[in-house]
Each structure stands twice: as C-alpha cells, then as structure tokens.
Amino acid sequence: MKPGKTLDVGCGLGNYAKYLASNGFDVLGVDFSQKAVETNQNKYHKENLKFKTCDALNLKSLDTKFDFVLDISLFHHIKPEDRKKYAESLASVTKSGSKVLVCCFSDSNEIFEGKSELYGLETNTVMYALSKEEITKTFENQFEITELREFEFGKLTKFKQSGTKQRNLIFMMKK
Numbered sequence: 001m002k003p004g005k006t007l008d009v010g011c012g013l014g015n016y017a018k019y020l021a022s023n024g025f026d027v028l029g030v031d032f033s034q035k036a037v038e039t040n041q042n043k044y045h046k047e048n049l050k051f052k053t054c055d056a057l058n059l060k061s062l063d064t065k066f067d068f069v070l071d072i073s074l075f076h077h078i079k080p081e082d083r084k085k086y087a088e089s090l091a092s093v094t095k096s097g098s099k100v101l102v103c104c105f106s107d108s109n110e111i112f113e114g115k116s117e118l119y120g121l122e123t124n125t126v127m128y129a130l131s132k133e134e135i136t137k138t139f140e141n142q143f144e145i146t147e148l149r150e151f152e153f154g155k156l157t158k159f160k161q162s163g164t165k166q167r168n169l170i171f172m173m174k175k
C-alpha cells in the first residue's frame, strides 16, 4: 500500500502509528485516553506523526478525510449497541476508495469460553467477541469488505485466561 494520510483509531501508546510514520505515512493517532495521547505527544516529535484526543464514536469532529484508517484492538471494546455508530464514525473520516483495516477478537478465541464478552482484569475493560456475521452486519452499508479472515495475533499474556489467539482481520474499502 502506498503511504498516505492515515488515522490510527485507538492508537494507545502509538506503536503502530510510529511504525507507519517511519515508513512514510502521514499519521494522526487518536485515543480517548488523554493520558496516552499526552504521553505520545511528549515522546514523538515528527512532522508526520501527530496525536489527538478523540472518541472513536465521534471521528467526525476531526473534520478531515483519510486515505487509510487503522484500528488495532479498538473495535472489540465498542459496545454492541454502538457498533453501527462506529461504522458511521469511520465512514465520516473516509472517502470513496479509502482503505480501512480492523483487527479484533474473534468469537472462536477460546479466552471467551463461548461467551460473547469478557472482562479484562488488568486493562479494566470489557472486550466483545466478534463473529464474521456481526462484523459484516456492522460495516456492510458503508464499506465493501475485501477480506475477512482469522489469524493468530500472538501470545496473550495480559489476561488471566490463557488460550489461543484468534483474531479477525478485516480489510475494507469505503463505498
């Protein structure tokens, strides 16, 4: 993919944003954690790597469009009733042909033990297991899903539960 104007939604401590910026992408990382954003702002001083506090459900407030939007491990924190709002929010910062990559927990991940949600003790957050059907239903109005597959993310050490690391990887293009 050619470097372009990129949004890292739920950027956390900015590792992916930093990686993309070092590969020539012009990156804005956003997170609703002011602490994470301030840490990144104090750490990174590059013209093509900026950070801002923003709720993923209100990306419209950024008032700009991106060629590429990246969401690594944010979508599975969005409450089921807010999923459509999230898709609309992503749509508001993309234009026809913009690419979106989302990585989220799969419902086949055994840490969920068949349940649809899990409370992460160490992160103090709720995570939701996503089926391919739920993902398709969430994004299909605004985005063409070009690829949707499971992959192994890496050893999970953050959670008490051990288990497999199945994640969904979703490649989409704005209609």
Ligand SMILES: C[S@@+](CC[C@H](N)C(=O)[O-])C[C@H]1O[C@@H](n2cnc3c(N)ncnc32)[C@H](O)[C@@H]1O
Pocket (backbone or CB within 6 Å): 009, 010, 011, 012, 013, 014, 015, 016, 030, 031, 032, 033, 036, 054, 055, 056, 057, 071, 072, 073, 074, 077, 078
């Ligand atoms: C599991 S972390 C992933 C961080 C980073 N993307 C990474 O992979 O290293 C999820 C991040 O999403 C952020 N987040 C969760 N819900 C959010 C929302 N509604 N708006 C903005 N950020 C959110 C959290 O603050 C956290 O930094």
